[in-house]
Amino acid sequence: MKRYITYIVLGLLALLPLLGLNSYLMHILILVIMWSVIGMAWNLLSGYCGQVSFGHAAFFGVGAYTAGMLYSKLGISGWWGFPASVFVVAVFALGIGYICLRLRGPYFALATLSMGVIFRIVAENLVGVTGGDLGIMIRERTWIDKTWYFYIILIVAAATYYLVRKVIESKLGYYFVAIREDQDAAESLGINTTKYKTIALILSAVITGFAGVFYTNYMGYIDPKVVFALHDISIITIMVVMVGGVATYWGPVVGAIIMVLLAEAIRSIPKLGTAHHTLFGVLLIVIIIFLPNGIVGDFSKLKRLFGMRRPAP
Amino acid sequence: MSLLEVKKVSRFFGGITAVKDVSFEITKGEILGLIGPNGAGKTTVFNVVNGFYPPSRGEVFFKGERISGLKPHQICQRGLARTFQVVKPLQRMSVLDNVVASAFLRAKDRKEADTIAADVLNFTALYDDRNVISKGLPLGKRKRLEIARALATQPDLLLLDESFAGLNPSELDESIQIIRNIKKRGITIMIIEHHMKVIMSISDRIVVLNYGEKIAEGSPLEIGKNPLVVEAYLGEAQSA
Numbered sequence: 001m002k003r004y005i006t007y008i009v010l011g012l013l014a015l016l017p018l019l020g021l022n023s024y025l026m027h028i029l030i031l032v033i034m035w036s037v038i039g040m041a042w043n044l045l046s047g048y049c050g051q052v053s054f055g056h057a058a059f060f061g062v063g064a065y066t067a068g069m070l071y072s073k074l075g076i077s078g079w080w081g082f083p084a085s086v087f088v089v090a091v092f093a094l095g096i097g098y099i100c101l102r103l104r105g106p107y108f109a110l111a112t113l114s115m116g117v118i119f120r121i122v123a124e125n126l127v128g129v130t131g132g133d134l135g136i137m138i139r140e141r142t143w144i145d146k147t148w149y150f151y152i153i154l155i156v157a158a159a160t161y162y163l164v165r166k167v168i169e170s171k172l173g174y175y176f177v178a179i180r181e182d183q184d185a186a187e188s189l190g191i192n193t194t195k196y197k198t199i200a201l202i203l204s205a206v207i208t209g210f211a212g213v214f215y216t217n218y219m220g221y222i223d224p225k226v227v228f229a230l231h232d233i234s235i236i237t238i239m240v241v242m243v244g245g246v247a248t249y250w251g252p253v254v255g256a257i258i259m260v261l262l263a264e265a266i267r268s269i270p271k272l273g274t275a276h277h278t279l280f281g282v283l284l285i286v287i288i289i290f291l292p293n294g295i296v297g298d299f300s301k302l303k304r305l306f307g308m309r310r311p312a313p
Numbered sequence: 314m315s316l317l318e319v320k321k322v323s324r325f326f327g328g329i330t331a332v333k334d335v336s337f338e339i340t341k342g343e344i345l346g347l348i349g350p351n352g353a354g355k356t357t358v359f360n361v362v363n364g365f366y367p368p369s370r371g372e373v374f375f376k377g378e379r380i381s382g383l384k385p386h387q388i389c390q391r392g393l394a395r396t397f398q399v400v401k402p403l404q405r406m407s408v409l410d411n412v413v414a415s416a417f418l419r420a421k422d423r424k425e426a427d428t429i430a431a432d433v434l435n436f437t438a439l440y441d442d443r444n445v446i447s448k449g450l451p452l453g454k455r456k457r458l459e460i461a462r463a464l465a466t467q468p469d470l471l472l473l474d475e476s477f478a479g480l481n482p483s484e485l486d487e488s489i490q491i492i493r494n495i496k497k498r499g500i501t502i503m504i505i506e507h508h509m510k511v512i513m514s515i516s517d518r519i520v521v522l523n524y525g526e527k528i529a530e531g532s533p534l535e536i537g538k539n540p541l542v543v544e545a546y547l548g549e550a551q552s553a
Contacts, residue, residue: 170423174414181403188363188397190389190418190466 010158017147026146030218032260033153034211038233039240039252040160041207046238047247048168049200050180051101052109055116057233059205061123062092063212064227068136069129071216078138081213089209090202097201101194104183113234120228135223142217149218156214160207165249167203176200177247208237231277239280243287245294254295316341316470316501317362317393322371322381324357331357333525334371339470344492344502346516346533348509350545353522355505356398359472362503363395364388375470390418394468396459398475398505402447408458409434409443416465429465437461437491453484460491464500471495473504477511489515513537521545 016029038060046052066088067081100111123130130136143149167173175196178186187193216222227233236259244255262283266276291298315338324332332354339345347355360366362373364385373381380388403411412430413423420426434440437457442450447458456476463471477488485508492515496502506512512519513533521529521536523545529536536542 171417171420171426174410174417177406177410178403178414181405182401184365185397185401185403185462186414187385188365188389188395189415189462190386190394191414192384192386 006161010154013154014151017150023146026150028260028264030146030150030153032256033150033157034214034218035236035240035256035260036253037153037157037160037211037214038208038237039244039256040157040164041204041211042237043241043247043252044164044167044176044207045200045204047241047251048173048180049176049197051197051200052105052238053112053204054109054230054234054238055096055112055114055119056204056208056237057116057228057230058096058112058119059089059093059208060212060215060233061119061224061228062089063209064216064222065123065130065136065212066209067213067216068138068222071138072131072136077142078213078217079142081216082210085209085213086206089206093202093205094198096205097198101197101201113230116228116230116234120224120230123224123228130224133223133225135221135226136216138216138220141220149214153214153218156210160210161249163203163207168249172196172199236280239284241294242284243294245296245298248294248296251294251296258295315339316376317503318374319358319362320372320374322358322361322368322373324354324361324366325369330525332361332522335522335525335527336371337520337527337530339501339503341469341501342496342499343517344496344504344515346512346519347503347505347522348507348512348519348536349522352524354525355522356474357525358522359395359474359503359505363393363472389466389468392467392469393472394463394466394470395472396456396463396474396476398478400452400455400459402450402455402458402462404446404448406447407444408439408447408450408461411447411458412461412465415462418466429467433461433465436464436494438487453480453488456480457488457491460488460495464495468500470501470503473502473506475505475507477506477508485511 017026038056042053042056063081063085066085067078070076070080070084071078096115100108100115103111124133175191178189178191179193179196183193212227215227240255240259241252243258244253245251263276266279267273287294291301295302317339319335319337321334321336322332323330323334335358347358349355357366361368364380364383368381372379375391375393378391380391403414406414409430412433413426416426416429420429431440434443437460439454439457439461442454447455450458460473460476477485480488489511492502504512516533519531519533519536520527521542528541528545529539
């Protein structure tokens with residue numbers, strides 16, 4: 001049963017659009033899956049390899065702008081952003097990695113945080129290249145209906161899940177975790193820490209970029225304040241994984257469900273709605289204190305809390 | 314032929330001289346003890362040989378190749394592994410995963426890494442603890458895990474930094490036996506140790522450091538009688 005759970009979940013998700021859900025519910029579903037992708041990507045670099053990034057908006061935004069600029073500058077479909085972003089995001093990730101991966105722990109986190117902000121400011125001011133604050137509008141939407149968008153992001157998510165699993169169960173995964181646990185020990189065990197940290201960063205960045213490409217094509221409009229946002233992208237990425245469970249396969253998915261639903265729920269409360277970031281902050285504090293390994297990581301603790309634990313045999 | 318050759322190595326930290334003009338050689342197959350009072354520069358010598366610090370002056374040769382200036386992981390790939398005085402287990406990994414992670418250096422796939430890891434764990438008597446998360450191991454076993462992890466990289470030369478400190482007598486005997494068995498496998502060992510009984514009984518040769526300089530070198534018997542060594546450890550004789 002447990003072995004097939006991935007396929008069962010995937011199969012059920014694939015059948016969902018057949019229920020004829022309304023457009024709003026489909027939108028929520030698509031957002032949940034998109035955030036799962038970003039969460040899984042972040043988890044690879046920060047959860048498994050221990051290099052906590054506060055700047056994943058940079059990769060999301062570069063992916064989004066790759067798709068947007070292919071459309072606005074070259075006049076081809078934004079979907080070409082998928083193949084193009086692999087190259088573009090990888091180049092940017094290499095640059096960022098070259099600067100930031102020399103730093104450790106909180107210093108790496110701070111450097112990536114500044115990277116995200118630098119990318120936003122550059123995108124706002126390079127009006128000739130990015131269109132500045134006007135953003136990029138995709139005038140011809142590919143589909144009016146949301147079903148195909150749903151299937152596309154579902155395929156991206158399934159591929160990401162498969163890739164993360166394969167990577168983590170291989171030599172790469174062992175090396176990532178070894179680097180997370182003790183970089184000096186890893187180095188003395190013959191692990192080229194710089195090389196493997198760079199691999200983790202590029203994998204993570206390219207997947208996040210994919211989510212950005214999808215976002216541009218799905219939403220039809222991007223501007224620097226949205227796709228390079230610190231609070232709406234970088235921080236939410238971290239929250240998705242922290243809430244769901246760091247360094248777990250299903251953590252980002254669970255986190256994405258909770259965060260997206262919560263954001264929608266809080267936004268609909270009158271007056272309090274605009275304060276949803278404050279509430280997220282409170283939620284993060286509660287999670288760190290009571291469930292430091294997230295909902296998936298501390299599942300047994302949760303079960304005990306709700307009296308669901310059966311007595312040990 | 315000497316496996317490792319340390320040639321006139323010095324290492325400064327700001328104005329402090331941690332190691333000064335130290336030279337010695339290790340012959341293939343022997344156990345070389347490195348002793349000296351606290352702060353004599355023993356661990357600094359290890360860190361220079363292992364590549365954590367480049368030497369400020371001097372050179373290190375391993376199997377005839379100059380390794381000073383290489384990174385630790387490059388040196389490890391050439392067959393030189395080490396343990397840490399302050400143990401550095403990969404905390405949230407099981408004992409088995411710790412060893413598998415280092416076995417991947419030579420293994421082509423997961424299966425081969427598992428085989429190497431199982432062999433090493435049996436060798437160091439940790440196989441029964443293989444599923445324990447290493448954070449929860451007692452110190453004696455953590456010290457042995459350090460050795461197991463270093464062995465899994467299949468080194469030719471093993472640097473042991475105080476692998477006996479803090480062990481109880483029965484763990485001590487067990488560890489001494491493991492060191493002897495490692496030697497029987499044809500692995501050369503350099504060991505830092507404060508425990509005199511241990512170092513005198515297992516070393517073939519001993520190098521003594523004091524204030525960063527080499528003050529003596531020779532067989533355990535010669536070292537035990539050397540007045541300079543006795544002085545370094547017990548202090549100068551009071552002159553009336």
